[in-house]
Amino acid sequence: MRFLEHPTRNLFFTGKGGVGKTSVACATAVRLADAGQRVLLVSTDPASNLDEVLGVTLGHHPTPIPAVPGLAAMNLDPEQVAAEYRERMVGPYRGLLPQEAVASMEEQFSGSCTLEIAAFDEFSKLLSDPAATGDYDHVIFDTAPTGHTLRLLTLPSAWSGFMETNTTGTSCLGPLAGLQAQQALYQETVRALGDPQVTTLVLVTRPEVTAFREAARTSGELAGLGVQNQHLVINGVFRAANGDDPFALALQRRGELAMDDIPETVLDLPRTVIPLSRAGVLGLPALRALGTDRAIASETVLTGSDDLVLPPTLGHLIDELAAPGHGVILAMGKGGVGKTTVAAAVAVALAERGFRVHLSTTDPAAHVSATIDRDVLPNLTVSRIDPAGETARYTEQVMRESGGNLDASGKALLAEDLRSPCTEEIAVFRAFAEAVAEGSDRFVVLDTAPTGHTILLLDAALAYHREVTRQAQQMPESVERLLPRLRDAAFTRVLVVTLPEATPVHEAAQLQRDLRRAEIEPYAWIINQSLAPLPVIDPVLKSRQVAERTFIREVVGEHAARVALIPWQPEPPVGRTGLRRLLAMYEHASARQDVNWQLSGDEVAEESAPL
Numbered sequence: 001m002r003f004l005e006h007p008t009r010n011l012f013f014t015g016k017g018g019v020g021k022t023s024v025a026c027a028t029a030v031r032l033a034d035a036g037q038r039v040l041l042v043s044t045d046p047a048s049n050l051d052e053v054l055g056v057t058l059g060h061h062p063t064p065i066p067a068v069p070g071l072a073a074m075n076l077d078p079e080q081v082a083a084e085y086r087e088r089m090v091g092p093y094r095g096l097l098p099q100e101a102v103a104s105m106e107e108q109f110s111g112s113c114t115l116e117i118a119a120f121d122e123f124s125k126l127l128s129d130p131a132a133t134g135d136y137d138h139v140i141f142d143t144a145p146t147g148h149t150l151r152l153l154t155l156p157s158a159w160s161g162f163m164e165t166n167t168t169g170t171s172c173l174g175p176l177a178g179l180q181a182q183q184a185l186y187q188e189t190v191r192a193l194g195d196p197q198v199t200t201l202v203l204v205t206r207p208e209v210t211a212f213r214e215a216a217r218t219s220g221e222l223a224g225l226g227v228q229n230q231h232l233v234i235n236g237v238f239r240a241a242n243g244d245d246p247f248a249l250a251l252q253r254r255g256e257l258a259m260d261d262i263p264e265t266v267l268d269l270p271r272t273v274i275p276l277s278r279a280g281v282l283g284l285p286a287l288r289a290l291g292t293d294r295a296i297a298s299e300t301v302l303t304g305s306d307d308l309v310l311p312p313t314l315g316h317l318i319d320e321l322a323a324p325g326h327g328v329i330l331a332m333g334k335g336g337v338g339k340t341t342v343a344a345a346v347a348v349a350l351a352e353r354g355f356r357v358h359l360s361t362t363d364p365a366a367h368v369s370a371t372i373d374r375d376v377l378p379n380l381t382v383s384r385i386d387p388a389g390e391t392a393r394y395t396e397q398v399m400r401e402s403g404g405n406l407d408a409s410g411k412a413l414l415a416e417d418l419r420s421p422c423t424e425e426i427a428v429f430r431a432f433a434e435a436v437a438e439g440s441d442r443f444v445v446l447d448t449a450p451t452g453h454t455i456l457l458l459d460a461a462l463a464y465h466r467e468v469t470r471q472a473q474q475m476p477e478s479v480e481r482l483l484p485r486l487r488d489a490a491f492t493r494v495l496v497v498t499l500p501e502a503t504p505v506h507e508a509a510q511l512q513r514d515l516r517r518a519e520i521e522p523y524a525w526i527i528n529q530s531l532a533p534l535p536v537i538d539p540v541l542k543s544r545q546v547a548e549r550t551f552i553r554e555v556v557g558e559h560a561a562r563v564a565l566i567p568w569q570p571e572p573p574v575g576r577t578g579l580r581r582l583l584a585m586y587e588h589a590s591a592r593q594d595v596n597w598q599l600s601g602d603e604v605a606e607e608s609a610p611l
Helices: 022-036 049-055 078-093 100-110 112-128 147-154 174-178 182-195 209-223 246-259 282-291 313-321 340-353 367-371 388-400 408-417 419-438 452-457 463-467 483-488 502-517 539-559 574-583 603-608
Strands: 008-016 040-041 073-076 138-141 199-205 230-237 272-276 327-332 355-362 380-384 441-444 493-498 524-530 565-568
Touching: 008 182, 008 272, 022 049, 022 073, 022 138, 022 230, 022 282, 022 483, 040 419, 049 282, 078 112, 112 138, 112 182, 147 367, 182 539, 209 230, 209 502, 230 246, 246 539, 272 380, 313 340, 327 340, 327 419, 340 355, 340 441, 340 493, 340 539, 340 574, 388 408, 388 419, 419 441, 419 483, 483 493, 493 502, 502 539, 524 539, 539 565
Parallel strands: 008 138, 008 199, 040 073, 040 138, 199 230, 230 272, 327 441, 327 493, 355 380, 355 441, 493 524, 524 565
Antiparallel strands: none
16 A cells, blocks of 8 residues: 555545544554564544454553554544533533523534544544553554544634634534634644644545545545645455356456546546455455555455345335335345435336325436436435525525624534534425425435434434424424424335445444334335355356355344345446346346346346236
8 A cells, every 4th residue: 555655644534434444544553563573443433334444342542453563443433422522512601601501502513514523533643642642653544534623623613712702503513612622722723634644534435436536526525624634545446257157357347447437536646556455354364465466366255055035125115115015115234235226216117006296306417317217107206305406595594594694704604513413404394394294195215314313313402403394484394393204103114225235234223223213114125236246257256255144144043023124236336227227136147137227128028027
């Protein structure tokens, strides 16, 4: 890995879910420790699998890794960090202010932005407080601060005392009230992040279009804020070892096409390419081999028994989903697992049965709308919730209603507040509530949903007022009735979409826990892009196929009472033909692959199992 030729003290790893940033961060930590360096590895991922990768139970404080002298690791639980931060901000006022005022302060610190600032508070200690990390030569973070966090901390208004005099209740960034006490530490942290001699930002991606776009977005935003020392890691690059395996050739072709179209923002960055591993990168031998010429050869080829009965395909769920005749179907999951595609396949299947269906997506590419032939399916309506558009409308409303009486400094801080993740979350949330309301007389299929945190805000009166209607003057009826609708199992069915890999499965399990805290029980899990039912012969794909069994068993045995499995598709599943393939029986996806995958679109439609 080229960034280890001259490693800086701080290394931040970032990337969209499932690209392998934890594996690359762990491999980096092990390699530096093996070279005699003292290394601290830190993760703030709520679904962190550092324990699983390193084989050691980790906690909130540095834990030595016995098999790697010089290496210590820790998991920072974001929720715990936020709770501790909130108590530091609110605790001094208990007993001094009325309980109602204290409760209001607690809600002010309840949002996702509080979690973001609280996490940065921990970053700052580990980066800039000599007492915290003075014993280490390198500090490695399995995450990175967002551009929003850095903009906030470099905005002069954040230090102006605005929050002390603001009485409008408009800011979702409650932590601003406590930033001044840490001003010197935070400013030193921002300086260190921008010093190329001190910090390297490692952008981890996969040879996939969406992963490259996320890396480019992050790169541009952080570079604009001074984090210029960046390195691109393209993880999971596949080269077929067997020319007789059509699945292997298709996977290689997909990667090549994506790499031929790398965004200009990251095209010229120093680059490391890591081959696709045979299985999940777990254990020290695999970590030490990752990214080296011996990586594939050194991995143990897993073996598995044949006693695993694969879950049925997505097509088996359609009759159950169609039974009520109307309602809402949510495809939920982390980025990159294919929830947009799953939502589109379900919507098309229901429309082909004659139901009125509204498919609403937040897919930036809007490829669903472009590829579904609605002349053939006139009962299918396709719309797009545009996060940028919804956020712009919401921002304009807030600035008009709440910013009119603020001075220039106050308006600057409010404008920055409205660039936060919270604002987009709430803006999309309102559009989402309007779409859900349509489910009373038709099917509404959505590829997005509020996070568990946002849903829980509806159940707390103060947070409800603050986070949903704090800037608006009235409560939309669709928002007021949203929570009962989401909790009604006869009205709303949640499909949790995941991949048969460690991180996506564990992140999906966390999502399910969040939903259950909000009293929403998922209807089914969908395991997407599985090699398990395919007749692959390439040695790397064969090993990955066996490795999937662990996670399929985990989903079936621990997480879900109802599971469907979708085979990996050699061609992107777009258009009605491609979407119908996702619902076909396994015999159409495996035993007949030598025929089906080489037919034209019309021929494939004829060969596909009837819906």
